[in-house]
Amino acid sequence: MHHFTNQSLLTIIQWLKKELQTHNQLTFTVLNPDISSKYSGELIEVDKQTYIYRGYKAWINLAELHHCKMLTPIAMNEHIVKITFQKLNTQDSFHSVAIENREEKYGTQSKFFNISKNEEPTFLHAYHKALEAVKIEERKQILNLGINKGDEFELIAQMVKSKCFDAMQLVGIDHAQTALEFAKKRFSKENVHFYKHDINKLSTLNLSKSDLIISIGTLQSPGIHYKTFLMSLVQEHLSYDGALILGFPNSRWIDTELIYGAKAPNYSYSEMSLLFNDVIFAKKYLQQKKFRVTITGREYIFLTATRINLT
Numbered sequence: 586m587h588h589f590t591n592q593s594l595l596t597i598i599q600w601l602k603k604e605l606q607t608h609n610q611l612t613f614t615v616l617n618p619d620i621s622s623k624y625s626g627e628l629i630e631v632d633k634q635t636y637i638y639r640g641y642k643a644w645i646n647l648a649e650l651h652h653c654k655m656l657t658p659i660a661m662n663e664h665i666v667k668i669t670f671q672k673l674n675t676q677d678s679f680h681s682v683a684i685e686n687r688e689e690k691y692g693t694q695s696k697f698f699n700i701s702k703n704e705e706p707t708f709l710h711a712y713h714k715a716l717e718a719v720k721i722e723e724r725k726q727i728l729n730l731g732i733n734k735g736d737e738f739e740l741i742a743q744m745v746k747s748k749c750f751d752a753m754q755l756v757g758i759d760h761a762q763t764a765l766e767f768a769k770k771r772f773s774k775e776n777v778h779f780y781k782h783d784i785n786k787l788s789t790l791n792l793s794k795s796d797l798i799i800s801i802g803t804l805q806s807p808g809i810h811y812k813t814f815l816m817s818l819v820q821e822h823l824s825y826d827g828a829l830i831l832g833f834p835n836s837r838w839i840d841t842e843l844i845y846g847a848k849a850p851n852y853s854y855s856e857m858s859l860l861f862n863d864v865i866f867a868k869k870y871l872q873q874k875k876f877r878v879t880i881t882g883r884e885y886i887f888l889t890a891t892r893i894n895l896t
């Protein structure tokens with residue numbers, strides 16, 4: 586079994602890349618990081634052997650960057666742990682599944698339906714902060730575009746008192762019929778409404794203006810003209826004191842894992858130009874319209890906009 590001591594990270598990466606071409610699982614031993622607390626790269630002498638120190642975060646990041654998951658490390662002795670990288674099945678991704686009915690791409694039969702983003706710490710942290718930033722407990726009319734099975738309402742329900750939740754009007758729109766049926770059962774309350782509708786034709790629903798609009802992982806969908814749609818959303822559907830939370834995927838799902846980095850057409854690796862273009866467009870537009878805009882998040886980038894100088 587390979588034992589890494591004072592090899593550079595580049596040397597380890599070169600070894601990993603080579604081995605992963607022919608192996609689905611790689612096992613190697615390293616210094617147990619619990620032995621000390623040092624910066625990655627600091628030298629440490631153990632049993633007359635010099636090691637380059639690396640924490641578990643370094644090994645987990647390395648696994649993810651090479652489309653692997655890290656299994657539970659096993660202590661070999663007092664100072665050494667065995668690390669195993671298990672290759673993810675890169676063919677196993679809902680992104681690549683062809684579904685005949687386009688509207689059901691994210692329906693109950695899709696792989697996407699098994700995903701609970703609120704259980705992914707980096708997603709939950711950013712979305713939770715965004716809801717706090719817009720003072721969710723004070724919002725009365727909430728519109729969610731691309732609600733799917735209702736996860737975004739679920740966190741709101743968890744964050745505010747039930748009396749406060751019941752006083753809100755929540756409207757979720759999607760074109761995936763099966764996902765909406767699931768969401769309706771999940772929130773069988775009079776103040777929560779779901780519509781099967783094309784987001785592009787939002788105006789035809791004649792909804793009253795909302796004081797919070799949320800849309801996560803949806804506005805960049807094919808068939809939605811992101812820039813014009815975003816402007817019409819703000820002008821026609823957001824009340825003057827309204828706030829906006831937009832979530833942009835900077836990740837993709839591979840074999841049940843949320844892998845950091847936006848996937849762009851024509852690139853075999855993560856490339857973020859399209860993501861940055863869309864986020865910055867929204868930021869500039871909303872700032873012109875006198876919103877305070879913050880950009881947060883990691884695997885999902887969250888743009889949160891609230892009105893400046895409300896009178």
Ligand SMILES: C[S@@+](CC[C@H](N)C(=O)[O-])C[C@H]1O[C@@H](n2cnc3c(N)ncnc32)[C@H](O)[C@@H]1O
Binds near residue numbers: 688764
């Ligand atoms: C990637 S999913 C995101 C779902 C949810 N917001 C989340 O983050 O888990 C995009 C959602 O938008 C819906 N959608 C995409 N384009 C739509 C359109 N033109 N009209 C209505 N719904 C649409 C899809 O059916 C899907 O449920």
